[in-house]
Amino acid sequence: MTEQSPIVIRKFELADLEQVMEINHQTLPENYPERFFRTIYAELPSAFIVCQIGSEIVGYTMARLESGLSYFSIFHRAKKGHTVSIAVKPKFRHRGIATYLLKKSMEAMIQQGATELYLEVRVSNSAAVNLYKTLGYEILKEIRHYYRDFESAYLMAKKVSQDPL
Numbered sequence: 001m002t003e004q005s006p007i008v009i010r011k012f013e014l015a016d017l018e019q020v021m022e023i024n025h026q027t028l029p030e031n032y033p034e035r036f037f038r039t040i041y042a043e044l045p046s047a048f049i050v051c052q053i054g055s056e057i058v059g060y061t062m063a064r065l066e067s068g069l070s071y072f073s074i075f076h077r078a079k080k081g082h083t084v085s086i087a088v089k090p091k092f093r094h095r096g097i098a099t100y101l102l103k104k105s106m107e108a109m110i111q112q113g114a115t116e117l118y119l120e121v122r123v124s125n126s127a128a129v130n131l132y133k134t135l136g137y138e139i140l141k142e143i144r145h146y147y148r149d150f151e152s153a154y155l156m157a158k159k160v161s162q163d164p165l
Contacts, residue, residue, distance in 0.1 A: 005054040009100045012041060012048035012060065019057035020050065027087040029149060040064055040084055047081070047108035051088070051097045059088035061101040063109055071116055071140055071157040081109030081160075083119035098131060106135070110160050118157035120146060132156050 012020065017037060025031050040062045041048045047063040063083045070078040083105065088097050106117055121128050123142060137156040146153035 007095070007097065007100070008052045009097075009104050010050060010052065011046065012050050012062070014038075014041070016050050016057050016060075020060045023057065023060060023087050023089055024085065027089065028085065030085070030147065032085070037062070044108070044112065046112065047105045049101050049104045049108070051092075051101055053092070058092040059086075059097045059101055061086035061098075061105045063105050065109065065112055065114060071118060071155075072159055078116045079113050081106065081112075081114035081117040083117070098128075099135070102131075102135060115160050116157055117160060118155065120153040120155055122147065123152045123154055129154060129156070 017034065021032075021034065021037060024037075043064045047061075049061050050057050051059040061083060062085050063081055066080045066082050067077060068080060070076040071080075072078075083102070086098060086101060088101075109117060117137070119132065119137070120143065121132065123129075129139070133156075135158070137158045139154045140157050141155050143153045143155055145151075
């Protein structure tokens with residue numbers, strides 16, 4: 001891989017699984033078993049996105065669709081796109097990769113009928129919180145002791161509009 005290798009944002013393929021799992025283990029305290037990645041991929045393959053530079057996968061995001069009560073309208077149900085996980089290798093951060101990954105995944109969730117998008121993020125991860133805010137997410141509440149290490153999370157959500165991302 002050279003610095004001139006183009007950044008490619010594309011749909012995940014099962015051949016990427018080993019590299020994606022390695023990124024997950026290297027960068028996030030929440031590690032998932034292989035079957036979890038496979039399940040998320042099977043449920044909504046269009047929203048499981050990777051970033052490739054040369055032959056190396058340097059980041060990923062995965063999402064699923066859920067149905068439940070709306071975050072924005074009391075007593076209404078919504079089809080919600082849930083960003084389950086996003087990670088970028090440290091040496092590739094601050095290049096806009098996470099933004100590209102999220103936008104592509106958000107588009108896929110919206111195309112599949114999501115009327116709201118949401119995610120959980122560590123309260124200490126101010127860079128991620130700021131990124132999500134720039135993409136239109138707002139903090140709805142703090143979930144105390146959400147993570148295995150007992151750190152709290154913000155629940156952030158976004159209403160889907162008909163405007164392009």
